[in-house]
Amino acid sequence: MKLDHSLPLEYRTEEGQLKILGFWIFLGAEIMLFGTLFASYFTLVDRVGSGPSGAEIFEITPVLIETLVLLTSSFTIGLGIHAMRLGRKKAMLSFFAITLLLGLAFLGVEIYEFVHYVHIGAGLQTSAFTAILLTTLGTHGLHVTFGLFWGLFILLQVKKRGLTPETANKSFIFSLYWHFLDVVWIFIFSFVYLKGMM
Amino acid sequence: MEFFERFAIPHPSAPIYASMVAIALTIVAIIAGLTYFKKWGYLWREWLTTVDHKRIGIMYLISALLMLFRGGVDALMMRAQLAVPDNKLLDAQHYNEVFTTHGVVMIIFMAMPFIMALMNFVVPLQIGARDVAFPRLNALSFWLFFMGAMLFNISFVVGGSPDAGWTSYFPLAGNEFSTSVGSNYYMIAIQIAGLGTLMTGINFITTIFKMRAPGMTLMKMPMFTWSALITNAIIVFAFPVLTVALAMGTMDRLFGTHFFTTNNGGMDMLWANLFWVWGHPEVYILILPAFGIYSEVISTFARRNLYGYKSMVVSMVLISFMSFLVWVHHFFTMGQGALTNSIFSITTMAIAVPTGIKIFNWLFTLYKGKIEITTPMLYALLFIPLFTIGGVTGVMLGMSAADYQYHNTMFLVAHFHMVIIPGVVFAMLAGLTYWWPKMFGFMLNERLGKLAAWVIGISTLVAFMPMFFSGLDGQARRMYTYSASTGFGPLNMISFVGAIGLAVGFAIIVYNVYYSVRYASRDIGADPWNARTLEWATHSPVPEYNFAIVPHVKSAEALWDAKKKRHILFQGDYEKIHMPNNSGVPFIMSSIFFVWGFAMIFSMWAVAIIATIGIFACMAHRSVEIDHGRYISVRKIEETETKLRGAK
Amino acid sequence: MSLIFTIFTVLTGCEPLLVLDPKGPQAQVQANDIKTSIIIMSFIVIAVFTILAIMLFKYRASKQNKDYEPPHIEGNVWVETICVGIPIIIVAFLSFMSVKSNYAVEAAPNGYGNKEPLVIYAASSNWKWHFSYPEEKIETVNYVYIPTDRPVEFKLYSYGPITSFWIPQLAGQKYAMADMVNTLHLAADVPGEYMGRNANFSGKGFAENTFNVKAMPQKEFDEWVDEVKDTAKPLTEEKFTELLEPGHLGQSTYTGTHLGFMPPPEGENGGHNHGSNGGDKNMEQHQPNETDSKTEHEHH
Secondary structure, three states: OOOOOOOOHHHOOHHHHHHHHHHHHHHHHHHHHHHHHHHHHHHHOOOOOOOOOHHHHOOHHHHHHHHHHHHHHHHHHHHHHHHHHOOOHHHHHHHHHHHHHHHHHHHHHHHHHHHHHHHOOOOOOOOHHHHHHHHHHHHHHHHHHHHHHHHHHHHHHHHHHOOOHHHHHHHHHHHHHHHHHHHHHHHHHHHHHHHHHO | OHHHHOOOOOOOOHHHHHHHHHHHHHHHHHHHHHHHOOOHHHHHHHHHOOOOHHHHHHHHHHHHHHHHHHHHHHHHHHHHHHOOOOOOOOOHHHHHHHHHHHHHHHHHHHHHHHHHHHHHHHHHHHOOOOOOOOHHHHHHHHHHHHHHHHHHHHOOOOOOOOOOOOOOOOOOOOOOOOOOOHHHHHHHHHHHHHHHHHHHHHHHHHHHHHOOOOOOOHHHOOHHHHHHHHHHHHHHHHHHHHHHHHHHHHHHHHHOOOOOOOOOOOOHHHHHHHHHHHHHHHHHHHHHHHHHHHHHHHHHHOOOOOOOHHHHHHHHHHHHHHOOOOHHHHHHHHOOHHHHHHHHHHHHHHOHHHHHHHHHHHHHHHOOOOEOOOHHHHHHHHHHHHHHHHHHHHHHHHOHHHHHHHOOEHHHHHHHHHHHHHHHHHHHHHHHHHHHHHHHOOOOOHHHHHHHHHHHHHHHHHHHHHHHHHHHOOOEOOOOOOOHHHOOHHHHHHHHHHHHHHHHHHHHHHHHHHHHHHHOOOOOOOOOOOOOOHHHHOOOOOOOOOOOOOOOOOOOOHHHHHHHOOOOOOOOOOOOEEEOOOOOHHHHHHHHHHHHHHHHHOOOHHHHHHHHHHHHHHHHHHHHOOOOOEEEOHHHHHHHHHHHHHOO | OHHHHHHHHHHOOOOOOHHHOOOOHHHHHHHHHHHHHHHHHHHHHHHHHHHHHHHHHHOEHHHOOOOOOOOOOOOOHHHHHHHHHHHHHHHHHHHHHHHHHHHHHOOOOOOOOOOOOEEEEEEEEOOEEEEEEOOOOEEEEOEEEEEOOOOEEEEEEEEOOOEEEEEOOOEEEEEEEOOEOEEEEEOOOOOEEEEEEEOOOOOOOHHHOEEEEEEEOHHHHHHHHHHHHHHOEEOOHHHHHHHHOOOOOOOEEEEOOOOOOOOOOOOOOOOOOOOOOOOOHHHHHHOOOHHHHHHHHHHO
16 A cells, blocks of 8 residues: 655545545535525425415524534534644544534434424425425435444444554545535525524 | 326236236246255355356446346337327327336436446556455445346336336426336436446446556556446546435425425435536437447447547547536526526537547548448447437537527437437447457357447438437327327338337347357457557456466557567566455345335335345445455466367 | 428428417517528538538449548648638537527517517316406406507416427417416517417326417407406406316306416515515516406406
């Protein structure tokens, strides 16, 4: 295996470089995926049928908590990667653990939010609007859930195998994913919730 | 009993029962054969677990040819049914299922794997790489596609085929008007295959960006590689749209949501828009690699460099951008008003300009050439005139007001077949014949090949030209029958004759394969066509590591430089080669996807949940697995090289 | 190309193709577009065929010296400018034509602008067409009578899958959908019977989803309306629901329309509860209110 020591750990193997580029391209596809969901959301947002509209069901408190928690987690994973580049495994692990816990908190609030919507008569089957709302939020939520498991696996691997070019590469790619989910959430926050509540 | 009833065919007929028996017998025969010849281990080690891009390419090829047969039989049934007025060969329901599966199979499960086959086999060789960037992901792509295709194909013996057209417009494809599980098959099977395609897109972009041989800058890539790069870029941006649309369709059908229904705010037009936002780029996903193949073939057999390399690249990039800006032309008649229609009418016709540039560049590549008409070249030369007819009728369809008359008629059917058959199918056949010696180490018979090309070329005209006229005479597409008084009879009879001609043409190709396997010389060398690009610089068939030494490249025609300008391709000594390990996970994971898909289609939630867990378990396994690949030693390379050189 | 064209015209029995035999101004616009574009496209086809033939004739290996080595030609700015320029000019011309025609077919038929249009609601259901004449207060199934020399506005919508309303000799298609009303403008220049059908696949009964169109002078049309009013049975909600059942029906005629008890989807471009843009003027004008149609029923 060729190692180029002038590069950060995660870029050091050729395979690692390929994976990072591949993942950026994957994120391009993810942008299209969420872009399509947003486009569909804007198309269907007023088509509430006999169900409620966004303004009637959105609540600011859980949304603010979710936003705060997720933004913080994006910051902590950034710190985690910084620690990784400095070679400080322990600090990195702690920041990753905090990130995952924050992710879990986000998910908890989101589940509460969903239960609440269904409870007040805004279920998946209520109208085109509720369907696209829950699908858009749900797709993001499923990404977060997937990320929690993925992150946990990486955390365990770093703990067991230490900071190698491979584990560093995996961690870095995971951080890209996590930041991406944060960006998507910012769009959801602005264009679904804020716009809907106005 | 109730549990089993839903697996029954809602509209059984004698041919379906016959196919059931045929499928069962084939499966038994395959299993018995594998067991008798003790080939299970071979199959598993060499094929099911392989991550070699060449073998994956060949598996794509076999699947594509099988699906071509399936889609072709559908086509024959349709043309036979319409050959005479008031025909009773098929009833309405059966006909609807046949044209739906014909469309889906031909586009998603025949044309797509065919281009994947050639891209997989050729691109790494053309750029001097040892494999693709993510070999295991590549295997997963193939197996997902394969399982999607199998899932789709069992629909006509288990539960019923989709019957809402390959476009599957809602609300027709919704629960209200499509009560069988057919449309579930459509949503789920295409979803699974589509995931595989998306992964291929990511894989090949990375491969082409990062794994080119030293010296091969982007503007020194062979044209087929360029077309593959752009195609995969379109895949990455177009397929997620399909993913979302299919997911919404699935939710409408399985979970009672109201995305595309006629009540509670559902919007049928959204499906049409999403479908074509994917669907139009999809057309270019198919045609651009075809253009790449023609570029290679024409330049090789005109014995000249490709005319206007830069404008070829620029036009492909333009086409790929514009392919996302024309989707509305698939439904000018939806009532979005004159302004929207005008905008999309102009973008649609504008896309003809870069396409025209390509046609002229091919023509000028012939200029001052030394044209040798081999089978691949014959396909390319038939392609130019036939595709021009298909292309100009496309411009005509792009005129929105006139499209109000062409839309949904046989004129449209004639147009897209005149584009896709000469454009894509001829290219696939040309590519197949051209790269066949590289894949299998012997050539296909030229006389039989040319005969097939002529038969297919002429039959294409006979089958599809009449449709332009019956369309203008008022024959709508997808009609299972028509009365004698309409006067469509003679034209449809001509089409039927053409369809039989096409079948004969493909039969000749099958015979050619059989004949060449038996009689063709195995002593053909590395470069039987006297070609110009890197894939011809290594042995035929290709050793697993592709190139013993990584080639150095100076232009887009590296091998030609080596032959004519004394450029040295391979410098230095053998070094040990790093190769990826085989893995059974892609196959297993895709098989679980198959189970998941089947369970979803029939709403068997417990099975679906278990399968979902299984899929994630495979991913978890991949996450913790340590796999550094393996090395091929210098001694082993020397041995292989000596052996292959001896075979020359 | 033109040779092939002639051969096929002969084969179709010497009768002109429906679309190229227009009987009204809208179909005329479309037929002109089609014919013009065929002529222009023929030039392109001929150009490509000619260049290909010349290249194949001159540069075949068999025609050349064995030692001939084809030159390396990168490309030529002028040649490529021409290859881009001419198509751009053609596309620009066709675009101009396309835009002009599209606005023409989306407006009142040429030459009929000052006449009051006859509004007919055409709704599709599996696999029938229901024609409602709100002014005349009659309804027909699977056939439609229209006056000549008067613009007709078809208001299209669907009880079910998307269908496409098409009378090739009078005008091109337009979709009928469940959640919006589309307008198709046409006029018939000459009396006659025309084929009409749904052109968009809509399931099992699609092939037979046709209707007859008969164009006649205004006087005859008025007589027909009066006759219907005297003889036909009233259309009740019950009867209409029965008509909507999937299947094929012959032609039938009723007094009163279904517009009162089962109004078409709201708004020109909107669905339920969705941007009605202040409502569609024509609909407000012509849609009879419920009491109107009820009294109508009682009268007969």
